[in-house]
Amino acid sequence: MRLIIFGDSYAEPFSADWVWTNQLTQFDTVINNALGGSSIEYSISKFYEYFENDYQKTDKIIFTLTDSCRASIVHEDYDPNYSAYVNVLDVKQTTGRDDKGTNINGDHYKDYLEYYKTVLRYTNPITNYYKYFMVLSMLNNLDNDVIVLPCFEKFISKIKLKENIILIQLPLIEICKAEVTDRHHDVSWIFPNLDFRPNHMLPDNHNIFANTITKCFEDKQDHFNLQDFKQNIISKHNAHKFMWMKKLFL
Amino acid sequence: MDEKIVFMRLIIFGDSFAHPHKADYVWTNQITERLKVKEQINHANNGASIEYCLYKLDDYIKNDYNASDKIIFFITNPTRVPLVDNDYVPDWASLSSAYDLIKGESRQDNAVDHVNEHSAYYKTHVTFTNPQQSEYKFYTALSALNTIHNDTLALFSFNKLHKSILNLHWRNNLIISSTIGYDIAGNEIEGDLESINDLYNDFRAHHMSEINHNIFVDCVVDSFEQKKDCFDISKFKQNILNKEKLQLQQSDWSNWFNRFIG
Numbered sequence: 001m002r003l004i005i006f007g008d009s010y011a012e013p014f015s016a017d018w019v020w021t022n023q024l025t026q027f028d029t030v031i032n033n034a035l036g037g038s039s040i041e042y043s044i045s046k047f048y049e050y051f052e053n054d055y056q057k058t059d060k061i062i063f064t065l066t067d068s069c070r071a072s073i074v075h076e077d078y079d080p081n082y083s084a085y086v087n088v089l090d091v092k093q094t095t096g097r098d099d100k101g102t103n104i105n106g107d108h109y110k111d112y113l114e115y116y117k118t119v120l121r122y123t124n125p126i127t128n129y130y131k132y133f134m135v136l137s138m139l140n141n142l143d144n145d146v147i148v149l150p151c152f153e154k155f156i157s158k159i160k161l162k163e164n165i166i167l168i169q170l171p172l173i174e175i176c177k178a179e180v181t182d183r184h185h186d187v188s189w190i191f192p193n194l195d196f197r198p199n200h201m202l203p204d205n206h207n208i209f210a211n212t213i214t215k216c217f218e219d220k221q222d223h224f225n226l227q228d229f230k231q232n233i234i235s236k237h238n239a240h241k242f243m244w245m246k247k248l249f250l
Numbered sequence: 251m252d253e254k255i256v257f258m259r260l261i262i263f264g265d266s267f268a269h270p271h272k273a274d275y276v277w278t279n280q281i282t283e284r285l286k287v288k289e290q291i292n293h294a295n296n297g298a299s300i301e302y303c304l305y306k307l308d309d310y311i312k313n314d315y316n317a318s319d320k321i322i323f324f325i326t327n328p329t330r331v332p333l334v335d336n337d338y339v340p341d342w343a344s345l346s347s348a349y350d351l352i353k354g355e356s357r358q359d360n361a362v363d364h365v366n367e368h369s370a371y372y373k374t375h376v377t378f379t380n381p382q383q384s385e386y387k388f389y390t391a392l393s394a395l396n397t398i399h400n401d402t403l404a405l406f407s408f409n410k411l412h413k414s415i416l417n418l419h420w421r422n423n424l425i426i427s428s429t430i431g432y433d434i435a436g437n438e439i440e441g442d443l444e445s446i447n448d449l450y451n452d453f454r455a456h457h458m459s460e461i462n463h464n465i466f467v468d469c470v471v472d473s474f475e476q477k478k479d480c481f482d483i484s485k486f487k488q489n490i491l492n493k494e495k496l497q498l499q500q501s502d503w504s505n506w507f508n509r510f511i512g
Contacts, residue, residue: 041332041386044386044390045386047386048385048386048389048390049386051389052414073375073378073379074383074386075378075379075383076383077377077378112370112374114368114370114374115374115375118333118368118370118371119333119371121337121368122335122338123333124335124336127305127334127336129308130301130305130307130308130309130334133304133307133308133311133394134304134308134390134393134394137390137393137394137396137397138389138390138393138394140393140397141393141396141397141418158308158312159311159397159398
């Protein structure tokens with residue numbers, strides 16, 4: 001049995017064994033198409049590619065539903081992780097920082113700044129809810145078991161989902177935020193490009209996450225509860241420092 | 251979804267092939283009576299993108315859905331600008347405004363200022379847009395239509411679908427036409443259209459002459475009645491306009507046409 005994953009940094013592959021995507025040993029094969037910073041449109045296009053070329057009725061699917069406001073370009077010459085432009089612009093606006101984290105894409109944002117400004121000018125998170133509808137209606141056509149995990153906000157579907165489509169109510173960012181002890185004072189650390197925890201979680205929560213995913217697939221119910229995850233286990237400074245620890249683990 | 255049945259309506263989504271016009275002969279004004287529905291709500295907009303149409307469909311499902319509604323959905327060119335916002339005029343998405351400005355055509359609308367101000371956006375959009383890589387949007391649109399249960403007719407404005415999509419297991423009353431709007435429009439003209447841009451100067455309502463509006467209506471009615479694609483490109487009148495005439499419509503016929511354009 002195969003597991004096919006689509007989405008953003010909450011699901012992107014890492015090599016360490018303890019990362020949740022590597023703990024789902026009940027699957028013979030895990031094909032992970034997730035990519036940090038990518039857009040919903042990128043995930044849809046990867047899904048379509050899979051559906052056209054590699055689809056199997058017995059596959060199980062995980063789809064993390066990322067920020068709907070990311071730049072929607074899907075093109076062979078466009079690095080999909082550029083899509084999370086909001087992180088760069090907001091980090092600069094909120095913290096004034098332009099450190100290593102914000103320079104990850106070299107000159108791209110400098111060269112195409114006007115493009116991203118226009119995207120930002122004509123982007124409204126409420127209007128963009130239609131993108132969640134796009135994803136859910138696409139997945140709702142399948143008979144495969146599918147877990148849909150919203151990353152940044154709770155989403156209630158207005159379309160009737162089939163029993164095999166499990167829409168998780170807990171936004172993944174809540175798990176990520178709750179790990180940080182002093183999260184209430186300053187939220188600038190939230191921006192994913194300043195957070196180097198793999199999938200924005202520490203190892204203990206990767207274990208819990210993997211177990212929860214397994215339970216969801218077993219009985220097709222949503223088992224994600226914030227209180228089941230470890231909380232207040234890292235300071236915001238350590239969340240940033242984790243980038244130095246990354247090499248030890250990955 | 252509120253599934254109270256009030257009365258049967260026709261809900262239309264799409265681009266210039268379905269945009270409302272005033273003249274009685276246009277297919278959107280004939281179809282309500284022919285389908286025997288009590289009301290038509292037309293969300294189509296000239297130049298609109300697939301994203302805009304899906305936004306309108308999502309809004310309809312959330313706020314105005316009736317299980318008895320019939321739906322017509324034109325799936326447009328997937329390379330159009332995907333911006334959807336209250337401040338973004340859906341017409342701008344077709345890039346025709348940018349195209350006209352590049353050609354030096356004068357325009358009276360606010361697209362001029364918009365395109366000038368956001369020219370870097372449009373350049374970048376064109377740089378990073380590839381028709382083949384945008385085809386996933388067809389699947390997305392059909393999936394969205396497949397998730398409701400109404401009698402639905404999906405038509406493609408410009409593109410031919412891969413057989414693989416047509417062969418997927420869509421619900422029985424989702425009728426996917428294999429006749430392309432652009433082919434009906436193009437076949438009216440003697441000779442070949444050089445490019446899709448030839449239609450940008452086309453002031454025919456829904457890009458069709460009157461006689462083909464009538465045929466179009468028959469095809470829609472038959473498709474809904476028989477729950478299968480009853481469009482056939484050979485039913486439509488062909489070679490009835492020459493290209494010069496088509497383009498002259500803007501300068502010579504625009505006053506006449508303006509009486510009909512809503």
